[in-house]
Amino acid sequence: MKFDLLSTDINSKARAGEITTDHGKIETPIFMPVGTIATVKGVHQKELKEEINPDIILGNTYHLYLKPKTEILRKAGGIHKFMNWDRNILTDSGGYQVYSLSANRKIKEEGVKFKSHIDGSYHFFTPENVMEIQRTIGADIIMAFDECTPYPCDYRYAKKSMHMTHRWLDRCIKHFEKTPPLYGYEQSLFPIVQGSTYKDLRRQSAEYIANAGAVGNAIGGLSVGEPAEEMYAMTEVVTEILPEDKPRYLMGVGTPINILENIALGVDMFDCxxxxxxxxxxxxxxxxxxxxxxxxxxxxxxxxxxxxxxxxxxxxxxxxxxxxxxxxxxxxxxxxxxxxxxxxxxxxxxxxxxxxxxxxxxxxxxxxxxxxxxxx
Structure with missing residues (x-):
């Protein structure tokens, strides 16, 4: 993956850039329509391409893992062929979905045990198998496995969770590097900044993620009910630290106003x-x-x-x-x-x-x- 920063606004941190992958170019800033289970709800692929015309859409590892299941996606030749989409796809690792299953999951250092919302069966996600699942799904950009903390969140818990997310990132990177892509095109791994709404934790996490040297970086945990002012404050802290020559993705955000305000803070990619x-x-x-x-x-x-x-x-x-x-x-x-x-x-x-x-x-x-x- 390649990112070219073309211009920065003189009165804000807003950026115009271009991401290039094996499935084509993505002009930034960009909004990614959410196609959670290999479909953007209510929209035919023809309408999606010709009317809405996004350079990239988003799928979700948790949901695709449960249905249609990864073995079906492997047999199809990956998610692009399965859903007949020849442009870019990004997959969220499932960390947010695991967060939303708070009553039906157990988090520990090794990974997360959770109960399927479909049939009640139990499953276990680890940084390693989430990398394998996303290799099998075949998205162009894949996300590291993280824990998304709730809002409000106790400082001690936020700090403990952030450090575990960093350790999980190290395991994701290690496993990603030793598992080749399956379908003849490259995949890129983005790590995720966490730290709830605490500036010192956000700084610490942004520095850790920046030092990981990934081709792009994401900001998580800022679409969980916090006031917009908190979101903007945390985004500003993080974009001051994340490298300028890498795309920045703010996960799960948001209203049209949220998107414009975060573009002004230096964010390049959005989904909601x-x-x-x-x-x-x-x-x-x-x-x-x-x-x-x-x-x-x-x-x-x-x-x-x-x-x-x-x-x-x-x-x-x-x-x-x-x-x-x-x-x-x-x-x-x-x-x-x-x-x-x-x-x-x-x-x-x-x-x-x-x-x-x-x-x-x-x-x-x-x-x-x-x-x-x-x-x-």
Missing amino acids: VMPTRNGRNGMLFTAHGTINIKNKKWEDDFSAIDDMAITWVDTEYSKAYLRHLFTVNEMLGRQIATIHNLGFYLWLVREARKHILAGDFRVWKDMMVKQMDKRL
């Missing part, structure tokens, strides 16, 4: 279920604010969903029609809202890139944040 999950529940993100399409006010509004026309659905359907689809629980409504939201998120990061390259990102960002912070 928000555009798809909120879309399925009738919330539309736009450049002028958010729309709850289920609201009665849209019942007889026959204007386009979004006159910016970022994707074809925006002008093909009216707000009144989309509201009708939600009120009668028609699947098409959820699909339309999902396509719109994903299209908007990709438009947003690409506009941010344009303004970074043009040198006026800060002014544009402040204007967009003010506009988007409205309920329509």
Whole structure:
């Protein structure tokens, strides 16, 4: 993997860059649609490629390990062939999912024993077998196995967990280096900064991760319920330390405003279920604010969903029609809202890139944040 830093905004730390892998180029900053189980919910691959057009999408090791199971992915020739996706894929290691199973898992130095949410069977993840699982899945970028701490988190626990994450990283790197890729293209391993919302722990973790010398680095544990101000403060601490010549990935974040503010702090890559999950529940993100399409006010509004026309659905359907689809629980409504939201998120990061390259990102960002912070 190669990363070229093309430009940095003069009034912020926002960066425009380009990641190159064996599956093509990724222009940064980038938002990665979440395809947890080898599909972005509600979107055909044709629509994903032609309308939303992301350079990279995200899958999840925990979910893919349970279904369809790694032996199926191996027989298919890896996740790209399995889901017919010829662009980049990143897999999260499953650390966040293990965190979310707090009532059904046990963490110890060797790894994590957890209970499947599907059938109640027990499984054990270690840094070593998570590397093997991700080799078998075959994503271009894979994540080190870490522990994602909750918010709020006791300082002593956060510190203990951070050090264990660092030890797990050493084991991940060692095992990654002795297990070759399976499908004829290279894979890259990103370590993850932890440390909860404690600045000294975040600094310590960022220094450890920076010293690991990986081709890219991630920031974890900042989408678990902490206030946005805490998120921004921790991101700023970490981006001051992580190397400038490596891409920086903030995991699980977030709202359109969160994304713009973190771009301004020097983050390059994002993922979040928000555009798809909120879309399925009738919330539309736009450049002028958010729309709850289920609201009665849209019942007889026959204007386009979004006159910016970022994707074809925006002008093909009216707000009144989309509201009708939600009120009668028609699947098409959820699909339309999902396509719109994903299209908007990709438009947003690409506009941010344009303004970074043009040198006026800060002014544009402040204007967009003010506009988007409205309920329509």
